[in-house]
Amino acid sequence: MKLLLTSCGITNASLRNALVDLLGKPISECSALLIPTAAYSFPDGPDLALRLIDGTATSPLSGLGWKSLGVLELSVLPTVRLENWVPRLRETDALLVGGGDPMFLCRWMRRSGLADLLPSLDSVYVGVSGGSVAVGAVGDDYDGRDEPVGVAEAIGLVQFAIYPHLDHPDMPDAALAEIERWAGRLSSPTYAIDDQTAIRVVDGEVDVISEGRWELVGA
Incomplete structure (x- = not known):
């Protein structure tokens, strides 16, 4: 699986170009x-x-001009026959994973069975904020909204952590000093990325796509 892990969706031309490159064809054909x-x-x-579904969210994702777009709600999947959703998942070009609580998301990725399927998919995984955080090393005190999820329980598609929204004026905990304190509890390096930045992962190779600011902490 190829990954494009963003802070706030496809917010600039560099990120859009990176997405198209990962897809291997125009978004309008995907x-x-x-x-x-x-x-x-x-x-x-x-x-x-x-807002995420109808394209009015501040994180551009669903409104990028996809050929087709469906909604996959993980919390209902344990009650749905595998043959009713797994084939569609396997044939889709992109998996768009919206933001929110990454711990909550990790839990439903596991309960739904999606976590086990992700490594075998040919889709491009496009994460936004919590959707990006969830696939790496998640600290057990990320935001305190839900039951703690330790690093060992994170999905682990990548061997680093992501902290989104670096320097966001409305998020004091996203100041670099605060992120460095948070990252100090992890054994993995942490990418602190702002809303104009994404981490691209292809066959284990990691690079940064950015028109903004990012920092690698604890490398």
């Missing part, structure tokens, strides 16, 4: 499945999920 699950951990989760 199918996508959108996962809004992480949003539901927040009090305004239903509103956040709607």
Whole structure:
């Protein structure tokens, strides 16, 4: 699986070009499945999920001009026959994983069976904020909204952590000094990325796509 792990979606031309390169064809020729699950951990989760789906969220994702777009809600999948969703998952070009609580998302990725399927998929995994955090090393005190998830319970598609929204004016915990304190509890390096940056992973090779600021902490 190829990954494009963003802080705030496809926010600039460099990130869009990186996505097209990973897909191997124009977005208008690609199918996508959108996962809004992480949003539901927040009090305004239903509103956040709607904006993610209808393309009005501040993180550009669903409105990029996909040939087809479906919604895959992880919390219902344990009650759905595998043959009703796994084939569609395997044939989709991109898996769009929205933001929210990464711990909550990790839990539903495991309960739904998606976590076990991800390594075998040919899709491009496009994460936003919590959707990016969840596939790496997640600290057990990421935001305190839900039951703690230790590093060992993270999905582990990559061997580093991501802390999104670096220097965001409305997020004091995203100041670099705070991120460095958080990252100090992890055994893996942490990429602190702002909303104009993404981490690209292809066959284990990692590089940074950015029109903004990023820092590698604890390398």
